[in-house]
Amino acid sequence: MLKKKGWFTLLSLVLMVSVVLTGCGGKNNASSGGNSGSEATANAGSKDSKETKNLTFMFRGGTDEQKAYEGVVKKYEADHPNVKVKIVVTAADQYATKLKASITGNSVPDVFYFESGDLKAYVNSGVLLDLTSYVEKNPNIDLNNIWKYGVDLYRYDGTMAGQGNLYGMPKDVGPFALGYNKTMFEAAGIPLPDKDKPYTWDEFIKVAQQLTTDKDGDGKLDQFGAGFNVQWALPSFVWSNGADWLDATKTKVTIDDPKFIEALQFFTDMQLKYGITPSTEQAQTLDTYQRWMKGEMAFFPVGPWDMSTYEKLPFDYDLIPYPAGSTGKSATWTGSLGIGASAKTKHPGEAVDLINYLTASKEGMEALVKAKVQIPNLMDMAKEWAADTTTKPANKEEFLQVVNEYGRVLPGHYTYNAEWYNLFYTDIQPVLDGKVTPEEYVKAEQPKMQKLLDKAVEQEEKSKK
């Protein structure tokens, strides 16, 4: 009898707890769901009401970047006295985990960064607010003055990314231009590269070989022609040779294309045949980034986010187009990170205002550009910025050309997840070490990647229902 009673109490406790739990969940849902509709319409009129509106803004970035963005948010609050912004900031490598956990836990921040590659998944599952109508209505936003490349990354029409409604604004665009050590060229008496005409691959090798030397005569190379991380630099060589990882329908892996093999061969030859780059081992010990900063490397990819770091370099550097493959045209990767709003935010008007302030307002952009962590999103401001050749790098114009003319997004962006694409780099080490030929590699890898891509396509189909 007693025993039974004990169990009964325990059971009722469990029941009570579960009721409390579900009660909480239900209440949350009701309030967030109910508000999003009514407030959206009420918002426009109630702008000057004195009630404080709370927004959360979740983002990531290096320390310089964090400071810059916190400053801009403070300015936004000063301009919008009725809005309080709570900042949630994480280290870059924890960001994705935290964001996805908050989505699963139904507590999405009002305004947050997201990867353009995750756009489809977030839109299909109703996480992201459709910004189109807000942006069109807002007289302060002129989409024509923002990089089309950047804006289009956050468009999605339900089938293809890159067109349709707008679900985010580019925080920035990150053109990954090619830099060269000007001081090194001058010291070696080699004519400076042309900033408008890219090297051919052969020319590039020749120059780089001249600059790969053992300066102190100890039998070890201590100055290299170039340093390329396969993950970020290989796309440039593949694309400029007219190949790609995906076909136009984004459903077939095309790495077994001869043009692709040729580009991969060239990439590995730089190390194995011509010896102009540090070997994989040398590169991963003192990474190429460090070698470049110590002035031991002639060519190195440069992103705008590094401008503040490169200020203090002990040498002069400048930007040029990437060496061009068989298409005769340069190509490179251009990154971007989007800022979107939660579909369940209670204050969509203010959320979009904040996004606008961070991505498309003169005030916001000026502060961020001054911090040297990005190029301006506004095209007129960017032109003015690039025209100033007194600050390093002198040829900032190259960044703009990348965005306007030859920058591209990584193939993983087009698909529901980038697993298939990442596999390519997981297995590539033996190729870089010369143990497997590029041809063997792509033949073996294509079916594996295709299988993962098929799965991603299937997942995408399911997510639309």
Add this chain to the structure above:
Amino acid sequence: MNVKSNLYRKEKIYGFLFILPPLLGLLIFTLYPMIYSIYGSFTDWDGLGQMNFIGLSNFKDLWSDELFHKALFNTLFMMLGIPIGITLALLLALGLNRGVPGTTAFRVIYYVPVISSLAAVSIMWNWAYNGDYGLVNQFLDLFGISGPNWMANKYTVKPALIIMAVWKGLGYTMLLYLAALQSVSRSYYEAAELDGANGFKSFWHITWPMVRPVTFFIIVTNIIGGSQIFTEMNIMTPTGGPEYASASVVFYIWQKAFGNFQMGYASAMAVFLGVFIFVVTLIQFRMNEKQSFDVD
């Protein structure tokens, strides 16, 4: 009668109130997520949208998933550190138990890694393993050995992680053994000495059996901990290492769940791992029971 039962009831309520916080914690943070993830493992959930029941399909996929096999192998391989750690810790404990001068200082030295943050330790070892400038290779240089590039080579990355894990866990294991050794009564050794047993013999027939419960505890907790190894590789080889040679099961789960929108599949792996740990632990307990009889 009435008074007594009132008191009884009151005490019972207090009793339940006292166990309520941990019980709530268990329900909310352990039981609920566990049941949720078991359910999730039978669905195609992407972590965002709706969950569709797909039966055992996730588990079938696990069977033919090369990367999962690799991760599982890596996880098991890295458990080689457990016997190494136990041997070293026991040797150290035996040494310290003899009352060498400076015992306290040594205890502190060995225990510092245990209380250090795993993330900080990982970053530090990453520098130490640097092929050109790292402490490890500089040390090897003294003996004319040119060390490998530890983290960039698929053959050395796992041993490198094992060495670090052993170093990190040594102090804890050693302290447990030290406590166990100190509780062994001296009279056993004196009796053994009278019988002519010394050195290794008395270790083998007295010390080792007497510290067996501690050894058992260490093996069980280390295998459970080892199955869940994650932070080290996440920091030291954020892409899973050369050819995925240092990815652990938990690392792969994390990649699938938060990188690739495959929460259902990741849940299936988590369930697999949970069952694996449960079974291994169960076997260990059974074996322990049997051996107890042998000693008696």
